[in-house]
Amino acid sequence: MSGQTDLWSLVVIVGLAAVTVLTRCFFFILDRPWGLPEWAHRALHYAPVAALAAVIVPEIVMTQGHLVSTWQDARIFGALAGAAYYFWRRGVLGTMLVGMAVYLPLHLGLGW
Amino acid sequence: MFLSADIRRRPTFREGVAQMAPMAVGIGAWGLMTGVAMVKSGMSVIEALAMTFLVYAGSSQLAAIPLLVAGAPAWVILATGFCVNLRFVVFSLHLRPYLMHMPRWRRLVHGYLTADLSYATFTTRYPSPPTHRDEERAQEAYLTGGYFITWSAWMGMSTVGIALANLIPQAWGLGFAGVLSLVGILCSMATTRLRVLSALIAGATAVAAYALPLKLNIVTGIGVAVLLCFWLEKQFVRDPAEVDA
Numbered sequence: 001m002s003g004q005t006d007l008w009s010l011v012v013i014v015g016l017a018a019v020t021v022l023t024r025c026f027f028f029i030l031d032r033p034w035g036l037p038e039w040a041h042r043a044l045h046y047a048p049v050a051a052l053a054a055v056i057v058p059e060i061v062m063t064q065g066h067l068v069s070t071w072q073d074a075r076i077f078g079a080l081a082g083a084a085y086y087f088w089r090r091g092v093l094g095t096m097l098v099g100m101a102v103y104l105p106l107h108l109g110l111g112w
Numbered sequence: 113m114f115l116s117a118d119i120r121r122r123p124t125f126r127e128g129v130a131q132m133a134p135m136a137v138g139i140g141a142w143g144l145m146t147g148v149a150m151v152k153s154g155m156s157v158i159e160a161l162a163m164t165f166l167v168y169a170g171s172s173q174l175a176a177i178p179l180l181v182a183g184a185p186a187w188v189i190l191a192t193g194f195c196v197n198l199r200f201v202v203f204s205l206h207l208r209p210y211l212m213h214m215p216r217w218r219r220l221v222h223g224y225l226t227a228d229l230s231y232a233t234f235t236t237r238y239p240s241p242p243t244h245r246d247e248e249r250a251q252e253a254y255l256t257g258g259y260f261i262t263w264s265a266w267m268g269m270s271t272v273g274i275a276l277a278n279l280i281p282q283a284w285g286l287g288f289a290g291v292l293s294l295v296g297i298l299c300s301m302a303t304t305r306l307r308v309l310s311a312l313i314a315g316a317t318a319v320a321a322y323a324l325p326l327k328l329n330i331v332t333g334i335g336v337a338v339l340l341c342f343w344l345e346k347q348f349v350r351d352p353a354e355v356d357a
Contacts, residue, residue: 005156012186013159016176016193017166023197025223026204028211039342044198046341047334049307050314051195052298054333055175057315058322059291065322075288082292086299093138095296096145096289103292107285 074112078103114260124250128257131237135229140265142293146170147273149290152282154181157274164270168263169227171297172196174290184327192330199301203231209241210234210255213248222255230259306341306349313337 027034036044060079061068068076082099086092106112119125143164150160155177167173172193179189204223211219226234234255242248280286302308318333 005158008186009155009159009180010162012176012180012189013163013166015186015190016163016172017168019172019190019193019197020167020169020200021220021224023194023200024204024226025220026201028204028208028219028223029216031212031216033208042342042345043338044202045304046307046310046338047195048198049298049301049311050334050337051192051198051330052171052175052294052301053311053315053337054318054330055178055192055196056291056294056298058318058329059178061319062322067319074285075291078288078292079295082295083299086296090300091138092293092296092300093141095299096142096292099292099295100286100289103285103288107288108283 072110072112074103074106074110077106077112114256114263116256119253119256122249122253124254125257125260128234128254128259129261130257131233131254132230132258132261135233136261136265139229139262140269142170143266143269144273144276145286145289145293146173147270147275148277148280149174149273149287149293150177151274151277152280152285152287153177153290154287157278160274160277161271164267164274168224168266169193169197170266171294174294177287177290179327179330182327184330188327188331192334195334199228203228206235207231210238210251213242214252222252225259225263226255227259227262230255230262233258306345309344310337310341313340 022029056079060075061073063073078099081102082095085098086095114120114125147160147164150163150173151157155163159180163173163176167176175192175196176189179192203226207223207226211222214222234251237254238251242251277286298311302311314333314337316333317336318329321329321332323329324332
C-alpha cells in the first residue's frame, strides 16, 4: 500500500461508504418506527471518543511499535499545541493549523 | 439531490446555500488537508479519490488511513469507522420525522449527504418537522441547498489536495495534519468528564495493547473504555441526564 492501488483497499473503501450510509440513515432506513435498547444508547456516549483516541494516541506517541523514549518528538508538541488551541478558541481547522505550525519547524528544522 | 431542478427552483434552496457558504470555506480547507494527508500517508491517488467521493465522512476517512496503510483486516477498519460515525446515528433519530414522508431511496440520498454542519444548520433553521406539503418541500430544498455547498467545497478542495500532495515531499510529514484534525474532533466530543476518561482509557489501552496482531489494539481500546465507563456511570452517576451532552 505505498502509492499503489490494490483491489482489497478499494473493497474496504466501498465498505466504509456503506458504513457512512448506514450510520447517517440508521433510524430512517426502515419504514416502521423503532428504538435502541438502553445500553446501546449509553454506548453511543462513549464509543466515538474511545474510537478516535484509540486511533490517534498510538499515532502520536509510538514509533515502529514502541512508545517514544525521548521527549524530542515533534508529534507530541504538535498535538499538545493543537489541543491547547482547541480549548482556547474552538475550531478543528485552527487546531490543525496551529498543530502543524508547531510540528513542521520542529520536524523539519530540528529533525525531531 | 441537488441534481433535481425541481428542488433547486424552490426559494429555500438558495437560502440553504447562503446560510452554509461561510462554513464551506472551513470545510474546504479541511478537505484540502485531508486530501494531502491521504496521499502523504501512502494511499494511491485512485484510492484517495475513491475514498473522497464514496466515503464522504472526514473523521472516519482520517481514522481509516493509518489502519489501511498498516494492512489491518477489513472488519477492524469498518468497526472503527462505524464507532467514529456513531454520532450520525443520534442525528438520524432526530432527522427521522423530517424525512419519513419521502420514499426510502430519497431518504437515503438525503441522509448520506447530510454531515455534521448541514444537520446542525438544518435543525436550527427548522426546529420542528413539516406539517403540510408546502413545508415538506421548503425544508427539503433548504437541506439540499446546505449540503450542496458543503459537498462541493469538500469534494473540490479534497481533489486539489490529492493533486498537490504529489508535489510535496513525503519527508515533510504533512500526513500528520490528518492526526491533528482528529485531535480537534476528539476535543470537540470530549464534553463530559466520563467522555474525557473514555478517551484516556482507550488511548492508553491502544498503546499498551499495540503488540496485538491485526490492529486489534484499536478494538480492544474501544471495548475496554466503553465497558469501564458503563460501570463507572452505574456506580457513581445518580442522574443519567448529567452525562448527556
